Each structure stands twice: as C-alpha cells, then as structure tokens.
Amino acid sequence: MANWIEEAKLDAGQRLQEAYLAAAAAGELPEGAQLSGTVEIPKDTQNGDFAATHAMVSAKTLRLPPRKIADALMKYFRLEESCFSSISVAGPGFINFRLSDRWYSAVLRTIGEEGAAYGHVDDGKGRRVNVEFVSANPTGPMHLGNARGGVLGDALASILSCAGWEVSREFYVNDAGNQIEKFAASIDARYQQLLLGEKAPAFPEDGYHGEDILALAKDFLAEEGEGWLQKPEAERRAAMAAFGLERNIPKMEADLLRYGVRYDCWFRESELHKSGFVKDTVDRLTELGFTYEKDGALWLRTAEILGSKMLAEGKSEEAIARLDLKDDVLRRSNGFYTYFAADIAYHRNKLEVRGFDKAINIWGADHHGHIARLKGALDALDLDGENRLDIVLMQLVKLMREGKPVTMSKRSGKAIALSDLLDEVPVDAARYFFNTRPESPVEFDLDLAVRQDSENPVYYVQYAHARICTLIKALAAQGHCPEAGAADASLLNTPEEKELIKQLAALPEEVRQAARDYDPSHINRYVTELATRFHKFYTVCRIKDAEPGILEARLTLCDCVRRVLEIALGIIGVSAPEKM
Numbered sequence: 063m064a065n066w067i068e069e070a071k072l073d074a075g076q077r078l079q080e081a082y083l084a085a086a087a088a089g090e091l092p093e094g095a096q097l098s099g100t101v102e103i104p105k106d107t108q109n110g111d112f113a114a115t116h117a118m119v120s121a122k123t124l125r126l127p128p129r130k131i132a133d134a135l136m137k138y139f140r141l142e143e144s145c146f147s148s149i150s151v152a153g154p155g156f157i158n159f160r161l162s163d164r165w166y167s168a169v170l171r172t173i174g175e176e177g178a179a180y181g182h183v184d185d186g187k188g189r190r191v192n193v194e195f196v197s198a199n200p201t202g203p204m205h206l207g208n209a210r211g212g213v214l215g216d217a218l219a220s221i222l223s224c225a226g227w228e229v230s231r232e233f234y235v236n237d238a239g240n241q242i243e244k245f246a247a248s249i250d251a252r253y254q255q256l257l258l259g260e261k262a263p264a265f266p267e268d269g270y271h272g273e274d275i276l277a278l279a280k281d282f283l284a285e286e287g288e289g290w291l292q293k294p295e296a297e298r299r300a301a302m303a304a305f306g307l308e309r310n311i312p313k314m315e316a317d318l319l320r321y322g323v324r325y326d327c328w329f330r331e332s333e334l335h336k337s338g339f340v341k342d343t344v345d346r347l348t349e350l351g352f353t354y355e356k357d358g359a360l361w362l363r364t365a366e367i368l369g370s371k372m373l374a375e376g377k378s379e380e381a382i383a384r385l386d387l388k389d390d391v392l393r394r395s396n397g398f399y400t401y402f403a404a405d406i407a408y409h410r411n412k413l414e415v416r417g418f419d420k421a422i423n424i425w426g427a428d429h430h431g432h433i434a435r436l437k438g439a440l441d442a443l444d445l446d447g448e449n450r451l452d453i454v455l456m457q458l459v460k461l462m463r464e465g466k467p468v469t470m471s472k473r474s475g476k477a478i479a480l481s482d483l484l485d486e487v488p489v490d491a492a493r494y495f496f497n498t499r500p501e502s503p504v505e506f507d508l509d510l511a512v513r514q515d516s517e518n519p520v521y522y523v524q525y526a527h528a529r530i531c532t533l534i535k536a537l538a539a540q541g542h543c544p545e546a547g548a549a550d551a552s553l554l555n556t557p558e559e560k561e562l563i564k565q566l567a568a569l570p571e572e573v574r575q576a577a578r579d580y581d582p583s584h585i586n587r588y589v590t591e592l593a594t595r596f597h598k599f600y601t602v603c604r605i606k607d608a609e610p611g612i613l614e615a616r617l618t619l620c621d622c623v624r625r626v627l628e629i630a631l632g633i634i635g636v637s638a639p640e641k642m
Contacts, residue, residue: 063182064172065570066165070112070145071101074159077139078116084138091134095123101159110150110158111564117155128155166551166560169567173622174545181569181629185577186227192412193219195424196318197234200310201245202274203479204317206459207426210504212480213496214456215424216323217582217634222422224633225577230326230418233318234408237307238332239401244269246303250295252279253302257291278306317480322489322635334407340399343407343443344392352442358395362402365389367438371448390435405432406439413445420450422580424500427455454580457503459496464509487511490636494520497634498583514642519590523627524639526593530624531640533605537617544621545614553615558599562619565592566626573633582634589630596623 078097085091099116117132124131132155139149147162173180195215198208216231223229236242248269254262256279265271282290282305290298311328318325334340344360347353352363365387372382392403412421425432433453440447461468461478468478483492491511498504516522534544554563569588576584605616628638 063176063179063184063570064168065183065574066145066169066172066567067103067571070159070161070165073145074101074112074114075099075116077144078114078135078157080140081135081138082116085134088138090137091126091131092124095120098123104158109152109156111161112146112159114157114159117151117157121155131155132157161560161564163552166554166563169563170551170618170622173566173625177625178629180626181573181633182224182226183570183574183577184226185574186222186225188226188228189419190228190230190417191222191420191422192230192232192416192418193222193422193424194232194234195219196323197236198314199236199241200307200314201241201270202272202310203481204314205479206461206483206506207456209321209480209483209492210456210459210496211424211426212318212321212323213493213635214454214500214582217493217497217585218422218424218454218580220633220635221573221576221582221585224573227577231324232327232329233314233325235311235328235330235332236401237311237330238335238404242303242307243299245275245306246299248275249279249282249302249306250299252276253282254291256280256283257288278302278309281305281309317484320484320489321480322493329408331404331408334404334411335399339411340404340407343410344399344403347392347406347439347442350442353392359391360393362390362392362439364435364438367442368434371438371441402435402439405436406443409436409440409447409451410443410445413440413447413450414443418450420452422452422454424454424456427457427501429453430455452580454500456500459504459506462505462507462509468508490524491518491520493635494523494586497586499581500583519586520636521642523589523593523631524637525642526596527624527627527631527638528640528642529600530596530620530627533620534617534624537606537613542613542617544618550611550615553612554619556599556603558595558602559616559619562592562595562599562623565595566622569626569630585630585634589627592623592627592630596620 078099082091082095082097086093086095097116097120099114099119101112101114104110104113117135118128120131121128129151132151135157136149136151141147141149143164145162145165146159148160150158150160152158176182193215195218196204196208196211198204204212219229219231244266247266248271251263251265251269252275255265269275282302286301286305290301315325315328344353347362348360352367353360354363355361366389368387369382373379390402391400392406393399409421412418437447437451440451461483487508488511495506495511496504510518511520512518514521516525537543551563554560565588572584572588576582599619603616605613605620608616624638631638
C-alpha cells in the first residue's frame with residue numbers, strides 16, 4: 063500500500079540528513095547536530111512541488127544563517143534515484159524540490175498494481191473499532207437528522223476500514239425505557255379510540271401523535287381483534303410495544319438499506335436489561351465506591367469523578383466549582399434503571415465484553431453534555447473512556463427549496479422523513495450532500511440535488527468518470543488500451559498532466575487524514591478537486607488524435623483517474639456511473 067506523497071516527504075527528509083552529514087564532513091557545516099524541519103506541499107507550487115524548512119528550523123542549533131545552511135544542503139543533496147529531478151533554494155532558506163518522471167511513473171504504476179486497494183493505509187494496524195450511528199428511537203419513521211448521521215457514520219466506517227481498522231457498524235435499538243412505555247401507551251390510546259370512540263380515555267399529553275401510531279393501532283386491531291381491551295393494561299401495552307417494534311425496526315432497516323447503509327449488528331437495549339448486565343454494571347460501580355443512595359434512588363458520583371479528573375489535568379478547584387457539576391441517577395426510587403445506567407452498561411459491553419479497541423459514536427450536537435459524564439463513568443470502571451470512546455457531534459440539517467426552508471413533507475404534511483427525501487432526490491446526491499464536515503450545519507438544496515449540470519457537485523464528479531468511460535470505449539474500438547505499468551511519464555510533461563497525477567497520488571494521504579480527523583468529507587473535497595483537474599486536462603491536452611506514445615500515456619492517465627474516482631466515490635457510498 064504505497065503512499066507516494068508520504069514517500070516523497072520521507073525521501074526528502076532522509077536525503078537532507080545525508081546532505082548535512084556530507085556537508086559537515088567537508089567542514090561546510092558544524093558537526094554533531096541533528097537536522098530538524100518538515101517537508102510539505104506548498105500552497106504555491108511555482109518554486110517547487112515540495113518545500114523543506116530544515117535550514118530555517120536548524121539555524122539556531124547550527125548557529126549559521128538559514129540561507130548558508132540551505133546552500134550547503136543543496137550542494138551535497140544526492141538526486142540520483144530519488145523522487146526528485148531538481149532542488150533549489152528560495153527566500154530566507156526554503157529548500158524546494160521538483161518531482162521526477164520516476165515519481166510520476168511510480169504513481170500510475172501503483173494505481174494499476176493495487177487496483178481496488180489503492181488509497182488504503184495501515185494506520186489502524188488491524189485494531190477493532192465499533193462505529194455506532196443513527197440509533198434512532200424505533201417509535202416512528204427516521205427523519206433528516208438520522209439521514210445525515212447515516213451518511214457520516216457509514217462513510218466514516220469505510221474510511222477507517224481503508225485506514226487499516228477492523229470495523230463493525232452498529233445500530234443501538236432503544237427498545238426499553240420511557241420512550242417505549244410512551245410508544246405503547248400511544249398505540250393503546252388509539253386502539254381504545256377505535257373501539258370505544260368518545261368513551262375512550264383521553265390521549266396521553268406526552269404521547270406520539272403521528273399517523274404512524276394510528277396505523278399501528280389499526281393493524282393491531284385487525285390482527286389481534288377486540289379481546290385485548292379486556293386484558294390488564296400492563297399486559298396489553300407490552301403486547302402493543304412488541305407489535306409496534308416488530309414492524310418499525312424492519313422499516314428502519316429497509317429505509318437504511320435503500321440509503322446504502324448496512325449494519326453488522328443491531329444491538330437491542332432490552333437485552334442488556336434481560337441479561338442483568340445493567341444491574342451488574344451498576345453493582346460494579348457501587349463496589350468501587352462511586353455510588354450513593356438518596357431519596358430512595360441510587361446516584362453516581364459524577365461530580366466527584368469529573369472533578370478529580372479535572373484536578374489531575376491541572377484545573378483549579380475554583381474553576382471546577384464554577385462548572386456546577388451534577389451527579390446522575392442510575393436507579394430510580396421505583397427500582398427502574400435510567401437510560402444513563404443502560405448507556406454505561408452498553409459501552410462497557412463494547413469495550414470490556416466484546417473487546418473493541420475503540421468505540422466511536424455519531425451523535426447530534428444536543429448530546430454534547432452527555433459526553434464527559436459517559437467517559438467519566440467508563441473511566442471509573444477502569445475502561446479508559448477518555449481514550450477508547452470518541453464522540454463525533456453533528457450539526458442540524460436544513461432543507462431548502464427555491465431559497466426557502468422546507469419543514470414539512472408535501473406528501474404527508476408531516477416532518478420530512480428519510481423515505482420522503484429519497485423519494486425526491488437520488489441516493490447519490492443525498493449521501494454526497496450530507497457528507498460534509500460534521501461540526502458544520504447543512505443546508506440541503508433540493509433543487510441543486512436534482513440538477514444535471516456542473517453546478518451540482520455530485521453530478522460534476524460522476525460526469526468526469528462517465529466521460530472517461532466513454533473515451534476508453536471509443537479508443538478501445540480503435541485498438542488502444544490503457545496500460546498503467548507501461549505508461550511513459552516523461553511524455554506527460556504539461557502542467558495539467560502533472561497536477562492531475564499529483565492529485566491521484568494524494569488519495570492515501572486524504573484517507574489517512576480523514577481517519578485521523580473522523581471527517582469523511584475529506585473525500586468529497588478530494589474527488590471534486592480530482593474532477594476539476596481532469597476536466598482542465600481534458601480541455602487542454604489532445605487524446606484521440608495525439609501522437610503515438612503520447613496517446614497511450616494520456617489514455618493510461620485517464621484510466622487511472624477513472625479507477626481512483628470509482629474507489630474514492632465508493633468510500634463515501636456514491637456510485638460511479640459509466641454513462642450519464
């Protein structure tokens with residue numbers, strides 16, 4: 063799994079150190095120093111493809127002007143068999159490098175050799191990570207927040223897999239607790255209204271009022287009959303909750319499959335309670351001295367846990383006091399465990415029982431206050447929640463049409479559900495538009511998402527792929543076939559060709575950075591820039607009627623762009639069509 067951007071940086075750094083040793087041996091630089099500095103791609107590549115800061119960073123250590131150090135390093139720099147064709151010095155002591163034909167050829171050859179694995183890196187080294195996302199309450203249809211979380215979680219899981227992690231995608235089904243009791247009470251109220259009319263008890267004020275609840279009540283009546291009206295309320299509501307969940311969860315799964323999201327595990331909260339694992343987790347915290355009883359309830363010493371951690375991090379007692387930290391109830395006075403207790407048990411299950419090295423959750427920004435409390439509880443259980451649990455917070459989604467916010471579905475008259483959105487815009491557009499920086503709010507332009515022109519960013523990128531497929535097919539009919547391993551990069555010497563190859567080389571580094579930042583939108587930006595450079599190249603460089611040799615080299619370059627577009631779009635779950 064080659065990363066030619068990283069390879070060039072390492073090559074430059076190593077050869078600069080060798081140049082320093084040679085210059086020191088010749089008496090032109092002081093001996094006994096360790097050369098320091100970085101090699102980066104400059105914003106302006108007019109002076110070079112890479113620039114090193116070693117001369118300036120090492121000036122104090124070597125006690126010489128940066129320019130003198132840079133000149134000595136350039137004099138003794140060995141270009142033979144390196145990634146570079148030339149080296150120069152500019153400004154106060156920047157050392158600039160031009161990439162060689164050898165490097166450009168290696169990039170194209172690697173794309174051909176690695177195939178679908180191109181772009182992969184091994185930062186994860188096979189460690190196991192659980193990525194939990196969406197996890198919407200199964201009490202109704204999924205809405206736009208779930209839609210964005212589905213894309214971000216699925217794309218992040220793909221990124222981490224490409225970065226060398228062993229990934230498990232998980233949906234946490236909240237099928238226990240207050241929201242399920244409210245769900246059952248709502249179905250029960252509608253069921254009684256269907257049978258008793260005005261004599262039915264009043265609908266609960268905090269119940270679920272959606273049409274989907276009425277539909278479930280009608281289905282329950284049709285399948286189970288009127289007999290349940292005479293049974294005890296607790297038994298009736300338990301049956302209705304099970305009935306509703308048996309229908310809602312498969313609907314959620316079907317919507318997500320339509321959206322291109324597949325899970326490895328659907329983990330039910332109810333199993334944590336049935337197995338006694340929630341109780342066991344709370345008992346463990348009690349044994350460790352982190353709980354106390356008050357007003358008949360059992361509390362977690364959250365304020366003490368977080369306060370001790372902050373003190374260890376160097377915060378003052380006064381600063382901690384200003385935060386007004388609160389303790390959390392784990393078991394209510396009625397004997398029922400809270401959602402927080404179940405959440406602690408759930409994450410203990412991930413880290414301790416199932417042995418994931420890391421757990422990553424995609425949450426809405428309104429859950430921000432829950433993060434420190436949960437990590438603190440895991441720290442109290444000696445599970446290193448601070449380092450093994452990471453939370454990605456995502457901001458809200460605003461749908462726009464004709465420049466105005468859209469809050470209701472035209473079809474249902476209700477809040478827009480995922481299924482409503484997918485009825486209106488292609489899955490590819492939905493996934494591409496939602497895959498933006500998690501911390502940034504999204505304005506989803508419904509009009510733009512369905513446009514078939516270059517203003518639509520996903521169309522713009524997909525069109526580049528389809529354009530190449532058409533070109534390859536036409537030239538194949540004339541007997542020309544791309545050969546990545548045989549391309550003569552010395553024939554690809556225009557600025558447009560070189561910029562295009564450099565962008566091809568950048569995919570592994572983009573994957574690494576996206577995995578590091580938990581930000582799959584790196585790939586959106588990458589494919590947009592790759593498509594831009596391709597369209598510019600295609601406009602400037604003749605292909606079909608180019609001279610022999612150049613035609614084959616440019617055709618091979620096009621095929622490499624096709625392959626990389628397909629790989630990168632696949633990472634974020636967007637298709638790469640051959641025709642448009």
